[in-house]
Amino acid sequence: xxxxxxxxxxxLVPYLIMLGQRRFKIIRALSPxxxxxxxxxxxxxxxxxxxxxxxxxxxxxxxVPLAIPLILFSADFKKFIRSAKPIVVAFILMVVAxxxxxxxxxxxxxxxxxxxxxxxxxxxxxxxxxxxxxMAVGLALxxxxxxxxxxxxxxxxxGGSFFLIVISVLKPxxxxxxxxxxxxxxxxxxxxxxxxxxxxxxxxIKAVKESSVLLLVCLGILGISVGVxxxxxxxxxxxxxxxxxxxxxxxxxxxxxxxxxxxxxENGQYxxxxxxxxxxxxxxxxxxLASTPNILMYVAITMFGAILIHMILAKxxxxxxxxxxxxxxxxxxxxAFVVPTADAIKNKEVxxxxxxxxxxxxxxxxxLGYLVYYIVNLLL
Numbered sequence: 001x002x003x004x005x006x007x008x009x010x011x012l013v014p015y016l017i018m019l020g021q022r023r024f025k026i027i028r029a030l031s032p033x034x035x036x037x038x039x040x041x042x043x044x045x046x047x048x049x050x051x052x053x054x055x056x057x058x059x060x061x062x063x064v065p066l067a068i069p070l071i072l073f074s075a076d077f078k079k080f081i082r083s084a085k086p087i088v089v090a091f092i093l094m095v096v097a098x099x100x101x102x103x104x105x106x107x108x109x110x111x112x113x114x115x116x117x118x119x120x121x122x123x124x125x126x127x128x129x130x131x132x133x134x135m136a137v138g139l140a141l142x143x144x145x146x147x148x149x150x151x152x153x154x155x156x157x158x159g160g161s162f163f164l165i166v167i168s169v170l171k172p173x174x175x176x177x178x179x180x181x182x183x184x185x186x187x188x189x190x191x192x193x194x195x196x197x198x199x200x201x202x203x204x205i206k207a208v209k210e211s212s213v214l215l216l217v218c219l220g221i222l223g224i225s226v227g228v229x230x231x232x233x234x235x236x237x238x239x240x241x242x243x244x245x246x247x248x249x250x251x252x253x254x255x256x257x258x259x260x261x262x263x264x265x266e267n268g269q270y271x272x273x274x275x276x277x278x279x280x281x282x283x284x285x286x287x288x289l290a291s292t293p294n295i296l297m298y299v300a301i302t303m304f305g306a307i308l309i310h311m312i313l314a315k316x317x318x319x320x321x322x323x324x325x326x327x328x329x330x331x332x333x334x335x336a337f338v339v340p341t342a343d344a345i346k347n348k349e350v351x352x353x354x355x356x357x358x359x360x361x362x363x364x365x366x367x368l369g370y371l372v373y374y375i376v377n378l379l380l
Contacts, residue, residue, distance in 0.1 A: 002050030002052070003050075003052060003055065005050055006050055006051060006052060006055060006056075007055075007059075009043075010056070010059060010274060010277055010278050011274060013036070013039060013277055014032075014036055014270055014273030014274050014276075014277055015270065017032045017035055017036060017273060018032065018266075018269075018270060018273065032273055033131055033152075033156065033272065033273060033276050034153070034156040034160070036273045036274075036276035036277040036280065037149065037152060037153060037156070037276050037277070037279070037280040038280070039277055039280065040056075040276065040277040040278065040279065040280015040281045040282075041149075041280045041281070043280070043281050044280065044281045044282065051281055053281060053282050056278040056279070056281045056282050057145070057278070057279075057282055059274065059275075059278040060274075060275045060278040060279040060282075061139065062222075063271040063272065063274050063275035063278070064132060064135045064136050064139060064242075064271075064272070064275055065136070065222050065225070065241055065242060065245045066215075066218050066219065066222060066268075066271055067132050067268040067269070067271035067272050067275070068132050068136060068242070068245050068246055068249055068268070068362070068366075069217075069218050069221055069245050069246075069248050069249030069252060069268075070214065070215070070218055070249075070264045070265070070267050070268030070271070071132060071249070071264070071265055071268035071269070071359070071362055072246070072249030072250055072252070072253055072359065072362055072363055073214065073249060073252045073253050073258050073259060073261065073264040073265075074253070074259060074261075074264050074265040074359065075250075075253045075259070075356065075359030075360065075362070075363065076253070076259060076356060076359075086319055086320065086323050087323055087327065087350075087353040087357065089317055089319065090314060090317075090319045090323045090324055090327040091327045091330070091331070091357045091360070091361075093310055093313040093314060093317060093319070093327075094128070094306075094310050094327050094328060094330075094331040095128055095331070095364075095368070096309075096313065097305075097306045097307075097309035097310035097313060098123075098124050098127045098128055098302075098306040098310075098331065099124060099368070099372065100305075100306075100309055101301070101302050101303075101305035101306040101309060102120040102121075102123050102124040102127075102302050102306070102372050103120065103372060103375060103376060103379070104305070105120060105123075105298060105301050105302045105305065106119070106120035106372075106376040107376065107379060107380070108301070109294075109298050110376075110380060112294060113294055113295070113298060115143055115144065115147055116298070116376070117372075117373050117376035117377055117380070118137075118138070118141045118142075118143050118147075118373060119143070119147065119151055119295075119298060119299075120302065120372050120373070120376060121137050121141055121369040121370060121371075121372045121373035121376075122134045122137045122138045122141070122143065122148075122151055122369060123151070123155075123299065123302045123303070124365070124368050124369055124372045125137040125365040125366055125368060125369035126155060126365070127302070127303065127306055127331050127332050128331055128361040128364060128365045128368055129334065129358075129361040129362040129363070129364070129365025129366070130333075130334030130335070130358070130361065130362060130365070131152070131272055131276075131334070132268070132272055132362065132365075133361075133362060133365030133366055133369060134151065134152065134155070135148070135152075135272070135275060136242045136246075136365075136366050136369075137242075137365075137366060137369030137370065137373075138151070139238050139242070140238040140241075140242045140366075140369075140370070141369075141370075141373055142238075145279065145282050147295070148279065149279065149280065150295040151295060151299060152276075154295050154296045154298075154299040154300075155299055155303070157296070158296070158299055158300055158303055158304075159303070159332065159333060162303075162304075162307075162332075163333065163337065166325070166329060166341060166344070167340060167341060167344035168344070170325060171321060171322075171325060171344075171345045174311065174321045174324065174325065175321050177315055178311070178314055178315060178319065178320060178321040178324055179318060179319075179320050179321065180320060180321060180322075181320045181321065181322035181323065181347060181350075182320065207262045207263055210261040210262060210263075211261075211262075211263050211264070211267055214258065214261055214264055214267075215267065217252075218245075221244075221245055221248045221249075222241070222245060224244070225240070225241045225244035225245050225248070226241060228240065228244060229241050229244075242366055243366060243367070243370075246363065246366045246367070249362075249363070250363045265335075303332065306331075306332070307328060307332065310324070310327075310328055310331075311324060311328075321345075322345055322347045322350055323350065323353075325341065325345055326338060326341060326342060326345075326347075326350040326353070326354040326357075327354070327357055329341040329354065330354045330355070330357035330358035330361060331357070331358075331361055334358050334361070334362075335354070335355045335358030335359055335362075338351060338354035338355050338358055341354070342354060
């Protein structure tokens with residue numbers, strides 16, 4: 001009975017939080033992922049509520065490889081390849097910036113933090129793609145659960161604080177040394193999000209069918225990936241599994257029917273929230289509080305170093321201020337933050353390119369995470 005109750009809580013709470021995003025500004029402000037972590041950690045501390053930490057860990061380990069292909073299915077990589085040159089250049093500069101920052105930070109902190117190389121691999125995955133990449137790289141490299149939570153929590157704290165600057169004063173500040181966006185190149189582009197609750201009955205049925213089929217496809221992808229890993233290594237090698245599900249997600253996005261299926265991205269995000277809540281319950285709060293300062297400093301240097309390098313490169317390569325901000329947002333925060341950022345800088349024409357950059361980041365984030373880990377180990 002306690003196992004059933006735990007499963008209900010783990011899968012129901014993230015769903016309620018996703019619904020609450022639409023109605024309550026405080027949920028959006030706090031970040032659903034951070035909220036799920038917090039609830040999970042609180043659950044792990046409180047007594048009297050049934051909790052099987054091994055079950056939570058098993059759920060968290062399954063959710064990420066299921067979420068990655070769902071998120072990548074909605075990416076239009078052909079459109080990104082055909083994008084305007086400044087967007088492509090700016091996104092490449094963002095990748096170069098975070099590569100540089102993550103490697104340098106790992107070398108600086110190597111003697112202070114034992115898992116420095118792994119953390120830098122996680123952070124470049126996060127800051128080119130998003131939280132799913134951070135989780136995937138962390139799991140693949142065997143990062144301790146406490147470290148995984150600490151890095152996520154530090155990223156949420158720092159990222160949340162800096163996002164207030166992004167949507168308020170960042171554009172006026174950067175406009176002092178970056179050139180303005182070319183108004184003549186603007187196109188009539190817009191994105192209209194339709195919530196499931198607002199769909200007609202027939203459309204709801206269709207959306208449920210599409211979501212169910214693609215979830216089964218993702219389960220099949222995960223099963224095949226596990227089988228290949230077992231065949232090649234004799235064990236469930238997480239690195240191989242993550243790389244295979246990422247590649248399958250990218251491949252699936254080139255199939256028009258898959259790419260146009262509704263709510264694949266949202267379903268992937270839901271699984272990430274489930275992961276966050278489940279993993280939060282496994283946290284040792286005492287270890288977390290004892291280790292926070294070093295990890296917080298590590299994440300801060302990596303993130304703000306990448307942003308600074310990106311803006312310097314944008315100046316050198318003559319990238320306009322709107323493009324620089326939207327590609328920085330796509331990298332540091334992921335696609336979910338592109339639309340509010342575009343609204344804040346009053347340029348909705350960069351939304352499509354920004355979303356595509358973020359989704360491309362999801363596709364390459366895992367590969368870059370492993371690459372940085374091996375580069376740092378070679379340098380050391």
